[in-house]
Amino acid sequence: MRIVYPLLVVMLFVWLPARAIEPLAVITATANPLDTLSFDDLKLIYLRKSQMDSEGNRWIPLSLPVTDPIRRNFSLTLFSMLPEEQQDYWNIQYFNGITPPKVMASEEAVLRFVSSTTGSIGYIRKQKVDNRVKVLLLITPSADK
Amino acid sequence: MRFSTLFNLFVIALSIAISAEAAEDTDSAYRLGSGYAVNKTGLRIGGYANALIGAPRAAPWHFEVTDLSLFLTWDNGSRLRFFSELEAGDVLRAGEHQSLETQNAHFEFERFYIDGLVNNNLTVRLGKFLTPIGQWNLIHAAPLVWTTSRPVATENSFSTHASGLMLHGSALFANRQLEYSVYGDVTNSIDPHRSKEPFDNAVGGQLRYLLSDTLQIGASFANFTLTNLQSSRYYLSGLDAMWSYQKFELSSEIIYRTSDHANIKNTWQGFAQSVIPLFSQRWFVVGRYEFFDQSQDTTGQVGVLGLAYRPLPPIVWKLEYRMGTHNEILAPDGLSASFAILF
Numbered sequence: 089m090r091i092v093y094p095l096l097v098v099m100l101f102v103w104l105p106a107r108a109i110e111p112l113a114v115i116t117a118t119a120n121p122l123d124t125l126s127f128d129d130l131k132l133i134y135l136r137k138s139q140m141d142s143e144g145n146r147w148i149p150l151s152l153p154v155t156d157p158i159r160r161n162f163s164l165t166l167f168s169m170l171p172e173e174q175q176d177y178w179n180i181q182y183f184n185g186i187t188p189p190k191v192m193a194s195e196e197a198v199l200r201f202v203s204s205t206t207g208s209i210g211y212i213r214k215q216k217v218d219n220r221v222k223v224l225l226l227i228t229p230s231a232d233k
Numbered sequence: 234m235r236f237s238t239l240f241n242l243f244v245i246a247l248s249i250a251i252s253a254e255a256a257e258d259t260d261s262a263y264r265l266g267s268g269y270a271v272n273k274t275g276l277r278i279g280g281y282a283n284a285l286i287g288a289p290r291a292a293p294w295h296f297e298v299t300d301l302s303l304f305l306t307w308d309n310g311s312r313l314r315f316f317s318e319l320e321a322g323d324v325l326r327a328g329e330h331q332s333l334e335t336q337n338a339h340f341e342f343e344r345f346y347i348d349g350l351v352n353n354n355l356t357v358r359l360g361k362f363l364t365p366i367g368q369w370n371l372i373h374a375a376p377l378v379w380t381t382s383r384p385v386a387t388e389n390s391f392s393t394h395a396s397g398l399m400l401h402g403s404a405l406f407a408n409r410q411l412e413y414s415v416y417g418d419v420t421n422s423i424d425p426h427r428s429k430e431p432f433d434n435a436v437g438g439q440l441r442y443l444l445s446d447t448l449q450i451g452a453s454f455a456n457f458t459l460t461n462l463q464s465s466r467y468y469l470s471g472l473d474a475m476w477s478y479q480k481f482e483l484s485s486e487i488i489y490r491t492s493d494h495a496n497i498k499n500t501w502q503g504f505a506q507s508v509i510p511l512f513s514q515r516w517f518v519v520g521r522y523e524f525f526d527q528s529q530d531t532t533g534q535v536g537v538l539g540l541a542y543r544p545l546p547p548i549v550w551k552l553e554y555r556m557g558t559h560n561e562i563l564a565p566d567g568l569s570a571s572f573a574i575l576f
Contacts, residue, residue, distance in 0.1 A: 137403060137410065138353050146310045146350070168446070175266075175546035179575055182267060183374050185306040185316035187277065207310070 111228050112162055113214045115202055115221040125209075125224040131166050133209060135177075136186050141207060149189035150198050150210035158195070161229035162211050266547030266575045268304060275309030280318075281575045283375035284325075289567035290556075293329030300375055300573075302343065312351075318344040343394070358399040358416075364432075365399075365414045365439035366391055366453040367473045367486040375573035379482075379508055379517065379541050381551050385525040385533070385563045386502035390490045391455060391469055392432045396421060412441040418457070433458040437469075450474045453488075465494040480517070482508035500526035508541075517541040519553065525563060533559040535566075547575035 114130060116122065122141060125133075132138035133147050140146055152159040154171045163171045178188045192198045198210040203220035217223055263269040268279020283300040301321040308314035320343045327333040346360025363371050369387035372378065401414035415438040421431065437455030444450060453471040458464075471488035487503030506521040521537040539553025551573070556566045 132410075139350055140312075140353050144312075144352070146312070148310060172546070179266060179377055179546060180372050182279065182304075182575065183281075183372060183377060185277075185304065185308070185314065187267070187270075187306075187308075 111214045111226045112158065112165075112211045113217045113223045114209065114211050114225040114227065115199075115217060116209045116224055117203055117206065118220070118222050119206075120222070122224060123222070127166075127225065127227070130225060130227075134166060134189055136181060136188070145207035148205060148208040150192050150201060150208060151189040152195070152198070152211075153191055153193065158211070158213060162227075165227055165229045265545065268306075268576070275307050277304070277306040277308075279304045279306075279576055281374050281376050281573065283571060283573040285381050285569060285571035287381075287567060287569045289565045291561070291565065292567075295326065295328035295331070297323070297327075298325040299323075302374070312349060314348045314350075316344060316346055316348070317342060353402070354404050355400060355402045358401060359397075361394055361396040362399060362416075364391060364393055364395045364435075364437070364455070365401075365416065366437070366455060366469065367471055367488065368451060368475060368484065369486060374575070375571065376547060376549055376575040379506070379519045379549075379551070380521065380537055380539050380553050381569040381571040382537060382553065382555055382564065384486070384504040384506075384521065384523050385535075386486055386488055386504055386523065389525065389563060390488060390500060390502060391457065391467075392430050392435070392459065395432055395435055395437075397435075406442070409445075410443045412443070414439050421460070431460045433460040447478045448474070448476045465492045465497055467492045467497075480508070480510035480514050482506075498526065498528050500528070501532075502526060515543050517543070523557075523564065527559070527563065530562065531559050533557060533563060535560045535564045549573050 114125060120141070121143060129138060133149050136149070138147060160170055163169060163174070167174060181188070192201060192210070195212040195216050198212055199216070199218070199220055202208045202210045209224070214226060268277045270277045280303040281300065282298070282302070284296070284298045286294065286296050288294040299322070301324050303319045305317045305319070306315065320341055322339055322341060324338045325333065325335055342361060344361055344363065346358050346362050349357045351357060365371060367387055369378065369384060370393055373383065373387070373393075395416055395418040397416060397418040397420065399414055399416035401412070403410050403412040405411070416436070418432040418435040435455055435457030437453070437457070439451060439453045441449060441451040451473040453469070453473070455469040456466065457469070458466050467490055469488055469490045471486060473484070473486040475482070475484040483506070485503065485505040487501070489499070489501050491499045502525040504521055504523040506519065509518045510516070511518060517540070519537070519539040519541055523535045523537070525533050527533055535555050535557030537553050537555045539551060542550040550571075552570045554568050555564060557564060560566065
């Protein structure tokens, strides 16, 4: 019994989903003159309400696939909603000719696009950031619903 | 028949024009409810369709494919973007005393405009657009609304489209977004197709304040003459509000219209609607109360009770019953059902 209880605790930590999720880095090209971004401004960019950066370039926000846990954490943190819960909003935007953020297949695809495309902005795990991009904002995702 | 053949040929031509590419991004694929993005051209094609059956209490039943709309958007990331909505109206119709017919089908441009983005606070729009009065008129497409029937207050007292120039955008006010639009309609020469009851000339505007992520309020005004009644100038003001949380929704609009013609009655019209999700948030109960002053009758009132089923976000089945008083002309009693899809 003295062994069982600690063993159970260890199993819980190993098998249950980690409640502490690693930070996400909001990234843009190193040549972008912008060095920081507020959380509220990020939200407007990803709602396609803010269309241009301070240089007059069109923002190209990037996202990951709907089923990607990183995307889901990002969506919960920014909007307090899962991606599928925003579908009504994007249906209305589609009716007005506005599309959701471009969906990239992977974090590496986000890195390649952001580093080579003016005005693009994306999010990846902080540990994936390299010298191709710079970090505008670090956000700590909310736990999954 | 001719329309469907043309559409098929158009789709085939597009497919040939598209080249395969490594799938780093997934936006080139077609997605239901998001249209078809033509590889790196900035073009996107999509639309929506709606079919309904109506069984008014005091009139024969009828079936219609009322909307078959094609969206064509162009946005290549520059400061300019283009949008058009080409609608095939009266595509198919049948009824109790009418066999299935298509000869009344016709095409019309519901919207047709160019947006020039000046900065994050200002966009200039030129062309034909939806009149920014209330909320319903700006999102009236069948897949986006909860009922087959449309509230009287959202289309009876003003032209649902304007052709001209609009300035619109948003700004921060007390730490929340304030959206605005101001427009002028002074000519029909840029209206590719004359709308029903079009403006002869009009100026107006709308403010929308996002109090929170779940609550927004709006105010609208318009000063206009109608092409069919050019001797009278109308003055319209309106308020609207919407609260939504986890698929629950409460919305309301009210308008007041006066005129400088002594024989034209001042009218109040409005509605309040609630939407309540049921099991698995795919089924919804919808209830709506409307009132509307009428030029030739006393104030009409109706209640609408309906069900909506969304198996997928871009698809909705609707069933509702409407009944009221002094409503025979503008919103008659009866049952209606429809199917709408955003594609």
